[in-house]
């Protein structure tokens with residue numbers, strides 16, 4: 714009897730914790746730590762938060778040249794190549810054409826541009842209504858040398874100056890979801 718009772722009690726506690734949001738398999742926060750590719754000094758952090766009405770993407774990046782830099786989620790979370798190319802192409806599970814971050818049809822990974830100031834620092838804050846957070850976990854984030862001009866097929870943004878992998882982050886208990 715004791716053998717059967719303990720697991721049941723443990724299970725009930727787990728269910729209660731899940732219902733209060735303290736324990737869940739549902740990912741609400743993710744993070745990509747950006748590392749420079751060879752010859753670059755671009756680095757920083759990109760955070761992804763389930764905002765209810767979409768995924769809020771917040772980035773703080775340094776070491777850029779002033780101006781705009783293409784910013785995308787790429788297909789693979791593979792940072793094994795020094796030039797960032799192992800991350801593959803833009804994450805595009807719906808087979809759409811490349812576009813601006815606010816286009817109605819675009820690659821899921823199209824985040825537009827980071828805008829770096831004269832010191833080479835960029836902040837970015839955009840809530841994407843169509844980004845499935847669960848689908849981007851484990852994929853790559855790439856920052857490009859040049860601006861994304863939204864041309865086909867991938868925005869003409871040139872080489873890759875920083876790369877990172879999207880991982881599951883600690884849930885933010887302040888947010889209800």
Ligand SMILES: [Cu+2]
Pocket residue numbers: 783784785786787803855856857
């Ligand atoms: Cu890209």
Ligand SMILES: [Zn+2]
Pocket residue numbers: 785803810811812820822823866867
């Ligand atoms: Zn794209």
